[in-house]
Amino acid sequence: MIEFNHVFKRYPGEYDALKNVSFKIERGEMVFVTGHSGAGKTTLLKLISLIERPTRGQAVVNGKNLGKLAVRRVPYFRRDLGIVFQNYKLLFDRSVYDNVALPLLVTGVESREVGKRVRAALDKVGLLPKERLNPIVLSGGEQQRVGIARAIVHRPSLLLADEPTGNVDIVLAEEILDLFLDFNHHGVTVLIATHDQRLITRARKRMLVLKHGEIAHDSPSAAGTPQ
Amino acid sequence: MIRFLRKYGRHHRHVLATTLQQLARAPLASLMTVAAIGITLALPTGLYVVIDNLQRMSQGWDTGGQISLFMKRDAAESSIEKLAERVRRMRAVARVDYISRGQALAEFKQLSGFGEALNVLDRNPLPALLVVHPTPGQNPEALQALLRDLRGNDLVETAQLDVDWVRRLHALLALAERAVWSLGALLALAVLLTIGNTIRLAVLNRRDEIEVMKLMGGTDTFIRRPFLYAGVLHGLLGAAVTWVILAVTQLFLSGPIASLAASYGNELRVEGLSVAGSGVLLTAGALLGWLGSRLAVGRHLRAIEPS
Ligand SMILES: Nc1ncnc2c1ncn2[C@@H]1O[C@H](COP(=O)(O)OP(=O)(O)OP(=O)(O)O)[C@@H](O)[C@H]1O
Numbered sequence: 309m310i311e312f313n314h315v316f317k318r319y320p321g322e323y324d325a326l327k328n329v330s331f332k333i334e335r336g337e338m339v340f341v342t343g344h345s346g347a348g349k350t351t352l353l354k355l356i357s358l359i360e361r362p363t364r365g366q367a368v369v370n371g372k373n374l375g376k377l378a379v380r381r382v383p384y385f386r387r388d389l390g391i392v393f394q395n396y397k398l399l400f401d402r403s404v405y406d407n408v409a410l411p412l413l414v415t416g417v418e419s420r421e422v423g424k425r426v427r428a429a430l431d432k433v434g435l436l437p438k439e440r441l442n443p444i445v446l447s448g449g450e451q452q453r454v455g456i457a458r459a460i461v462h463r464p465s466l467l468l469a470d471e472p473t474g475n476v477d478i479v480l481a482e483e484i485l486d487l488f489l490d491f492n493h494h495g496v497t498v499l500i501a502t503h504d505q506r507l508i509t510r511a512r513k514r515m516l517v518l519k520h521g522e523i524a525h526d527s528p529s530a531a532g533t534p535q
Numbered sequence: 536m537i538r539f540l541r542k543y544g545r546h547h548r549h550v551l552a553t554t555l556q557q558l559a560r561a562p563l564a565s566l567m568t569v570a571a572i573g574i575t576l577a578l579p580t581g582l583y584v585v586i587d588n589l590q591r592m593s594q595g596w597d598t599g600g601q602i603s604l605f606m607k608r609d610a611a612e613s614s615i616e617k618l619a620e621r622v623r624r625m626r627a628v629a630r631v632d633y634i635s636r637g638q639a640l641a642e643f644k645q646l647s648g649f650g651e652a653l654n655v656l657d658r659n660p661l662p663a664l665l666v667v668h669p670t671p672g673q674n675p676e677a678l679q680a681l682l683r684d685l686r687g688n689d690l691v692e693t694a695q696l697d698v699d700w701v702r703r704l705h706a707l708l709a710l711a712e713r714a715v716w717s718l719g720a721l722l723a724l725a726v727l728l729t730i731g732n733t734i735r736l737a738v739l740n741r742r743d744e745i746e747v748m749k750l751m752g753g754t755d756t757f758i759r760r761p762f763l764y765a766g767v768l769h770g771l772l773g774a775a776v777t778w779v780i781l782a783v784t785q786l787f788l789s790g791p792i793a794s795l796a797a798s799y800g801n802e803l804r805v806e807g808l809s810v811a812g813s814g815v816l817l818t819a820g821a822l823l824g825w826l827g828s829r830l831a832v833g834r835h836l837r838a839i840e841p842s
């Protein structure tokens with residue numbers, strides 16, 4: 309599903325956010341990316357979602373070579389992705405419902421179908437009663453969950469989440485983790501960038517540790533080897 | 536195929552709805568843009584209507600004019616009569632009046648009131664005159680050719696075409712028409728800029744939305760569409776405003792025009808923009824709206840990339 313071979317990412321200003329990163333994630337896997345602040349976690353997710361392009365090396369996602377994918381193909385590439393952003397990226401000029409409906413809108417799903425899917429997604433994150441509200445009135449954790457609902461509503465094959473539990477208490481964090489485990493159980497490949505060690509320990513999944521832009525550690529899906 | 540069309544139709548309905556919502560959300564800005572477009576387009580369109588009317592009215596005027604051929608004083612009367620006969624048979628000529636030297640003098644005496652005073656002249660100073668009436672409906676070039684032709688005759692001292700002012704009017708109107716077209720092109724550019732600027736602001740105002748749409752897999756075509764709709768709508772409404780301005784102006788002028796017409800024996804009928812003209816106006820408005828927003832959106836959409 310995802311294969312990185314000696315990938316470098318240099319931001320303008322000669323700063324190498326990722327250095328010689330190689331790894332492979334199979335379809336249906338669930339992987340945590342962790343590391344100190346500034347280690348390059350978000351950068352890694354941005355490469356996978358084509359918000360940034362690799363400077364060097366080869367990165368293949370969903371069979372597409374990220375360095376070479378034509379700009380006009382990018383939207384279609386992204387439709388297979390569900391992305392939960394570190395800063396949510398919700399639109400405050402429309403309701404929770406309309407925010408979650410966006411990924412369906414851009415692909416032209418029928419409106420009856422849209423209603424069903426949006427409500428199902430909101431139900432999953434426990435926000436169905438708030439579908440008519442503007443997300444600006446919601447708490448940080450609730451906004452985060454709107455972002456999660458939006459990331460799953462179009463049933464992506466790859467789910468990317470950047471600090472999806474950054475703003476919620478431990479009870480809610482575990483609920484959200486269970487949600488991701490459930491998607492993964494249904495065959496979705498899941499990649500989560502997080503600082504939250506409790507989450508990683510609880511999930512017992514594979515973990516990529518980044519340190520100053522390099523992979524310091526790649527522990528396999530270690531059931532029974534708590535980190 | 537049918538499913539595709541249904542999907543397409545659904546999407547366009549949706550886009551139209553959101554476009555209208557957006558217009559309703561910033562009604563003042565939209566209204567001002569529409570009014571600016573309406574006024575801008577009213578100038579060339581109004582001038583066009585005026586010129587069109589003038590052209591129509593002047594069409595009825597005798598563009599044939601007449602050519603006066605003053606004969607050489609020593610030309611024999613018989614040869615002049617022969618010449619008159621020959622000219623009369625020319626295809627471009629409808630009628631020829633022959634005014635002999637004697638007739639000319641008699642007429643002059645009568646008209647000038649010099650009567651007796653002229654009797655002291657021992658010789659008639661006036662030349663014979665052929666007044667040539669060309670067949671009506673000829674263009675100025677044909678008349679000029681006829682004039683050259685007649686002037687070349689040995690018997691003719693001078694030949695004079697009396698249609699200069701009609702010709703000048705026509706030339707002036709043709710010039711004015713060109714001027715209106717250039718003015719129209721210039722003001723179309725102004726409309727383009729007005730709409731482009733409005734749409735540019737709309738794009739910048741919706742930066743976040745565009746960024747998120749791109750992240751959700753929205754194609755540029757998809758993201759561009761509501762802006763194009765908005766551009767077309769602005770252009771169309773602007774053209775409609777122009778239409779209303781012209782209609783109101785015509786109504787406002789109808790009183791004076793009617794009294795003027797009465798003094799001309801009702802020959803004067805002022806026509807506003809025709810149905811076809813209105814169609815052209817609205818289409819032009821919509822096209823300018825589309826083009827203006829297309830140019831503005833194209834550039835600014837590319838600049839907005841998620842980060
Ligand atoms: N657009 C950019 N231009 C220049 N440098 C950048 C840019 N984005 C990120 N960086 C730098 O790259 C490094 C990695 O950033 P990144 O956001 O990937 O870290 P992170 O692991 O997600 O950190 P955090 O846990 O704080 O979110 C940081 O040092 C950051 O300053």
Ligand SMILES: [Mg+2]
Binds near residue numbers: 349350351394470
């Ligand atoms: Mg980060």
